[in-house]
Amino acid sequence: MAESSQMEAVELTVRIHDLAHGGAGVGRPESETGTPEGEAETRVCFVDGALPGERVRMRVDTENKRWLRGHCVEVLEAAPERSEAPCALADRCGGCGWQHVEASAQAKLKAKIVEGQLRRLPVVVAESLPSPSPLGYRRRARVHYRKTAAGLELGFYGQRSHAIVDCATCPVLDPALDWAVQQVRAWAQWLPERGEVVGLSNGSEVVLGLPGVRHDPELEAAIRAVLGEPKDGEDSEESKEPVLLGVQLRGGRERVGVGRTHLELDGDGPTPPVSQGPFTFSQAQAAQNRNLVEHVAARVRESGRDARVLELHAGVGNFSRVLARSAKAVWAVDGDREAIANLQRTAERWGLRINAKRGQAERLLAKLATSGRRYDVVVLDPPRSGIGEAAARDLLSVVRDRVVYVSCDPATLARDLAVLLAEGSGLELADLRVFDMMPMTPEVEVVATLNRVGPSPEPPGRAKPGGKGKKGAKKGRGGPRR
Numbered sequence: 001m002a003e004s005s006q007m008e009a010v011e012l013t014v015r016i017h018d019l020a021h022g023g024a025g026v027g028r029p030e031s032e033t034g035t036p037e038g039e040a041e042t043r044v045c046f047v048d049g050a051l052p053g054e055r056v057r058m059r060v061d062t063e064n065k066r067w068l069r070g071h072c073v074e075v076l077e078a079a080p081e082r083s084e085a086p087c088a089l090a091d092r093c094g095g096c097g098w099q100h101v102e103a104s105a106q107a108k109l110k111a112k113i114v115e116g117q118l119r120r121l122p123v124v125v126a127e128s129l130p131s132p133s134p135l136g137y138r139r140r141a142r143v144h145y146r147k148t149a150a151g152l153e154l155g156f157y158g159q160r161s162h163a164i165v166d167c168a169t170c171p172v173l174d175p176a177l178d179w180a181v182q183q184v185r186a187w188a189q190w191l192p193e194r195g196e197v198v199g200l201s202n203g204s205e206v207v208l209g210l211p212g213v214r215h216d217p218e219l220e221a222a223i224r225a226v227l228g229e230p231k232d233g234e235d236s237e238e239s240k241e242p243v244l245l246g247v248q249l250r251g252g253r254e255r256v257g258v259g260r261t262h263l264e265l266d267g268d269g270p271t272p273p274v275s276q277g278p279f280t281f282s283q284a285q286a287a288q289n290r291n292l293v294e295h296v297a298a299r300v301r302e303s304g305r306d307a308r309v310l311e312l313h314a315g316v317g318n319f320s321r322v323l324a325r326s327a328k329a330v331w332a333v334d335g336d337r338e339a340i341a342n343l344q345r346t347a348e349r350w351g352l353r354i355n356a357k358r359g360q361a362e363r364l365l366a367k368l369a370t371s372g373r374r375y376d377v378v379v380l381d382p383p384r385s386g387i388g389e390a391a392a393r394d395l396l397s398v399v400r401d402r403v404v405y406v407s408c409d410p411a412t413l414a415r416d417l418a419v420l421l422a423e424g425s426g427l428e429l430a431d432l433r434v435f436d437m438m439p440m441t442p443e444v445e446v447v448a449t450l451n452r453v454g455p456s457p458e459p460p461g462r463a464k465p466g467g468k469g470k471k472g473a474k475k476g477r478g479g480p481r482r
């Protein structure tokens, strides 16, 4: 990335025509604005808080030779999608970023961001699914705290800063989680000077995690004073009252659970729930996650009931538990020891055909590509970093029918798809969908389904001399199934 530097307070008038990865408006300065040296300013501008179609005053925060980055200080001409922020702290808190965007327009604008990032590929967004609800949805959060003479500052970081915006209530958090996070204020005397609270909610029950906090009998007593009972089987209005079930303390290597520190999430009729604590990954909301899981499962089902599925980045089994109901077998891999232990317990408890192992996806793909082992379908859901070009090349020789790539970063998705959809790869894009999992933020969730239309290529440097194919091809347990 090009170097940037801090600017003195400079303002420009900018006409916005597009959206960048990360949700900033992209535009060009109007011709009458210029540099301090009197030259016309022509660099591209990235403006936080601005939307396509708008004319805004931008305060410049950083710059380099090619671009200026800043934030909107005045809207001169507003886009139809601009709306009043539902949160009173929206002008300071950095927790959201898209409070100025009309809720019903957010999914479409996210599709625009994805299309912009994928513009060099033969790709169109088939559908962008709005979030079922724009507020009160967020069931997992990481909130910062700092001790002050007046008590605990507790909230998200501010915009363009690491100063905490103290927040007594957050309209984006699920109300039970919002309530539970506030309980931490009463434990201030046992907390370090600064730290984080992680929380997970199933809509009424919450578990919290306090990294960097050691067990102390008085702290335990203070926590127990606010813990409630699990609501197993309850279905009354009363059960909507939030309950804090437990708190996991993690100081150094010490792990102490006070109360019950695991939740069951997303069980629905025949679909078994996942079980997890506050430290493992969970999709940000329950309702849109149901749509996401159903979409991924439907794409995998297209490969038939005898499909062998490799699921990379499986986490606690959000997709695995559903995939296992229709596939012949699921091999699930994740780098997080705790997530895999949770998944193994879920598989055992519900008798699911899931073989879950801890491992690094990139290393596993390299090993599988060399051994010749194949899977009918590969589902992957990497963190923002994606899998990278080398692993994408390995994936090409590991997958037989279909790749279902779930991504939360359209830029790294574009990089990885460039390999997976390159000429001669044998794969073609069947479907690309955007799910608005985190409304009020510019975060995107994308699912790309790639079907095989040609033979899988031999990865460069892996072909055996003599042209006999791969040494392990015959031995691979996932040999041809048709």
Ligand SMILES: C[S@@+](CC[C@H](N)C(=O)[O-])C[C@H]1O[C@@H](n2cnc3c(N)ncnc32)[C@H](O)[C@@H]1O
Residues within 6 Å of the ligand: 281, 282, 283, 312, 313, 314, 315, 316, 317, 318, 319, 333, 334, 335, 336, 339, 359, 360, 361, 362, 381, 382, 383, 408
């Ligand atoms: C976006 S989460 C997806 C989890 C799961 N699919 C879900 O829907 O809840 C990404 C997961 O990838 C795991 N992970 C991160 N880097 C990894 C790597 N190099 N190899 C395997 N898993 C990794 C994380 O532990 C995390 O569980």
